[in-house]
Amino acid sequence: MKHDSTATGLLWIGPWVLGFSIFTVVPVALALYYGFTDYTLLEAPIYVGADNYARMFEDPILGQVLWNTAVFGVISIVLGTVVSILLAVLLSKPARFQSFWRAAVFAPSVLPLVALAVIFKLAYDPELGIANRSFDLLLGWTGLQGPNWFGSGFWAMTALILMGLWGVGPAVVIYLAGLRDVPKQLHEAASIDGVGRWGRFFHVVLPMISPVILFNVIIGVINAAQVFAVPLLLTGGGPERTTYFHSMYVYDQAFTFGDMGYASALGVLQFVIILALTGIILLAGRKLVYYRGA
Amino acid sequence: MSATPSLQPRNSVFGRGAIYLLLALVAFVALLPPVYMLAISLGGADPAASPLEGGIAETARRTSDTYRHVITDENTDVPLYLRNTLWIALLSVVGTTVSSAVVAYGFSRVRWRGRGVAFMVMLSTMMIPFPVVMVPLFVMFRDIGWIGTFAPLWVPAWFGNAFSIFLLRQFFLTLPRELDDASRIDGCGHLRNFIHVILPLSLPALLVVALFHFMFVWNDFLGPLVFLTHRDQFTLALGLQLYLSKLGQTPWNLLMAATTIMVAPVLVLFVLMQRTFVEGISTAGSKG
Numbered sequence: 074m075k076h077d078s079t080a081t082g083l084l085w086i087g088p089w090v091l092g093f094s095i096f097t098v099v100p101v102a103l104a105l106y107y108g109f110t111d112y113t114l115l116e117a118p119i120y121v122g123a124d125n126y127a128r129m130f131e132d133p134i135l136g137q138v139l140w141n142t143a144v145f146g147v148i149s150i151v152l153g154t155v156v157s158i159l160l161a162v163l164l165s166k167p168a169r170f171q172s173f174w175r176a177a178v179f180a181p182s183v184l185p186l187v188a189l190a191v192i193f194k195l196a197y198d199p200e201l202g203i204a205n206r207s208f209d210l211l212l213g214w215t216g217l218q219g220p221n222w223f224g225s226g227f228w229a230m231t232a233l234i235l236m237g238l239w240g241v242g243p244a245v246v247i248y249l250a251g252l253r254d255v256p257k258q259l260h261e262a263a264s265i266d267g268v269g270r271w272g273r274f275f276h277v278v279l280p281m282i283s284p285v286i287l288f289n290v291i292i293g294v295i296n297a298a299q300v301f302a303v304p305l306l307l308t309g310g311g312p313e314r315t316t317y318f319h320s321m322y323v324y325d326q327a328f329t330f331g332d333m334g335y336a337s338a339l340g341v342l343q344f345v346i347i348l349a350l351t352g353i354i355l356l357a358g359r360k361l362v363y364y365r366g367a
Numbered sequence: 368m369s370a371t372p373s374l375q376p377r378n379s380v381f382g383r384g385a386i387y388l389l390l391a392l393v394a395f396v397a398l399l400p401p402v403y404m405l406a407i408s409l410g411g412a413d414p415a416a417s418p419l420e421g422g423i424a425e426t427a428r429r430t431s432d433t434y435r436h437v438i439t440d441e442n443t444d445v446p447l448y449l450r451n452t453l454w455i456a457l458l459s460v461v462g463t464t465v466s467s468a469v470v471a472y473g474f475s476r477v478r479w480r481g482r483g484v485a486f487m488v489m490l491s492t493m494m495i496p497f498p499v500v501m502v503p504l505f506v507m508f509r510d511i512g513w514i515g516t517f518a519p520l521w522v523p524a525w526f527g528n529a530f531s532i533f534l535l536r537q538f539f540l541t542l543p544r545e546l547d548d549a550s551r552i553d554g555c556g557h558l559r560n561f562i563h564v565i566l567p568l569s570l571p572a573l574l575v576v577a578l579f580h581f582m583f584v585w586n587d588f589l590g591p592l593v594f595l596t597h598r599d600q601f602t603l604a605l606g607l608q609l610y611l612s613k614l615g616q617t618p619w620n621l622l623m624a625a626t627t628i629m630v631a632p633v634l635v636l637f638v639l640m641q642r643t644f645v646e647g648i649s650t651a652g653s654k655g
Binding site for chain 2: 096
């Protein structure tokens with residue numbers, strides 16, 4: 074088989090190389106540079122050394138923002154992983170109207186986030202919303218009341234995390250494909266060896282789909298680290314910054330306070346965190362993930 | 368299946384019933400948000416009242432009033448936002464599909480030294496968070512006068528998109544290599560092979576990429592928020608946010624009607640092209 078020249082290859086991927094350079098490499102380099110400057114957009118950036126990075130250590134809001142993002146990310150990813158695997162197992166069972174069930178589970182994931190946020194804003198309304206009205210209907214006789222969803226940090230965070238479950242569609246589809254690829258013979262062999270239903274799930278199915286879990290967790294980390302639109306619209310970051318996340322802080326520093334230097338440094342921090350977490354997860358994955366043929 | 372009854376010991380009538388019950392419950396919960404949205408948009412100003420209050424005829428009249436109001440309201444120029452969103456979507460979708468196909472060809476059917484490394488680099492760029500490039504992009508686009516125009520939202524799409532390139536490459540790799548050899552024997556270069564052989568065979572994959580990118584543009588919020596400055600240029604996502612920010616003055620039925628208008632096209636697309644969606648996502652996951 075004849076090889077093409079590297080020049081031919083580069084020519085074909087040229088559009089991407091060009092776009093990547095202009096819209097990614099240059100901006101990332103500029104962000105690194107702005108991170109070391111005081112920059113208000115009105116005047117040229119002034120070099121200030123590592124001031125912006127030193128400022129991070131004394132910024133209580135950043136501490137809170139990182140903590141919120143971590144809490145949201147960890148709980149969302151764990152909950153999302155469990156729920157989407159359970160849904161995938163359920164949807165993999167032979168049943169009539171299977172494509173309907175699958176479509177129904179996937180459908181809310183195609184809704185625009187802004188639209189979902191509007192819907193949940195009403196749904197979580199303490200008096201008018203469907204969440205507390207259903208609560209009253211089902212549990213009203215106990216004298217309990219539904220929570221004031223946006224009234225406390227705990228419930229606001231819970232509201233955001235629960236709402237995220239309506240976005241598990243893509244993960245479910247990917248797990249379904251993973252489950253389909255688990256060889257039937259393995260199931261049968263384990264079954265003949267007397268391994269029960271749960272044993273087969275934990276010792277056969279989970280190891281076989283562990284690369285898929287790894288993939289979904291990494292995507293989950295990248296997405297959770299950047300959560301922006303939904304908290305902005307649903308809680309506005311409140312109450313008292315309990316649902317204020319990293320991307321919202323970067324945006325506010327840049328476009329509300331006009332501090333482009335600090336905003337850039339915060340963006341760089343976000344990038345470094347994502348890189349580090351992805352690296353750690355991939356390393357951990359080497360030990361925990363089972364690769365066929367490896 | 369009857370040969371191995373021991374494998375499905377509990378798929379009794381009871382077990383099957385439980386599965387259908389669970390499926391129905393899951394489907395109900397999953398579909399609740401869009402159904403809720405639609406129901407509220409049919410009702411009156413009080414979202415706690417029944418959506419069908421006053422009977423069918425009254426509901427029909429009220430609903431048509433609500434939607435007419437939302438569409439003609441000057442504060443929330445829905446037709447304008449819709450037109451803006453469609454323009455950006457059209458320019459982005461065409462651009463990203465064409466350019467990603469070219470690049471994906473270079474990553475799959477052209478064999479060159481360094482291809483694997485370059486591909487890994489491209490994949491890893493998907494990790495770069497938007498906030499890190501947000502400020503520099505704003506500055507760059509401001510300096511060339513693009514802030515407050517649609518350009519920042521569609522021009523970058525013409526340079527290929529990592530996710531689309533990845534999906535198309537996976538598809539191109541499944542086409543038999545003999546196709547390229549046949550083209551070469553016929554004296555065709557890569558360009559003609561790409562246009563006359565590979566592309567016509569890849570229409571389903573191109574459709575997946577176009578569909579995903581359309582959804583991305585339709586849903587994008589942060590991009591328009593940063594790069595658009597004037598209300599006349601707003602997309603549906605920004606317009607809806609503007610509408611939501613007037614909560615208190617805006618009754619819920621109007622807000623949900625506006626939301627329904629934004630959601631309806633993507634839901635219709637999804638229902639029509641369900642299979643395409645699912646296959647695209649499976650490809651992305653199983654071969655990642």
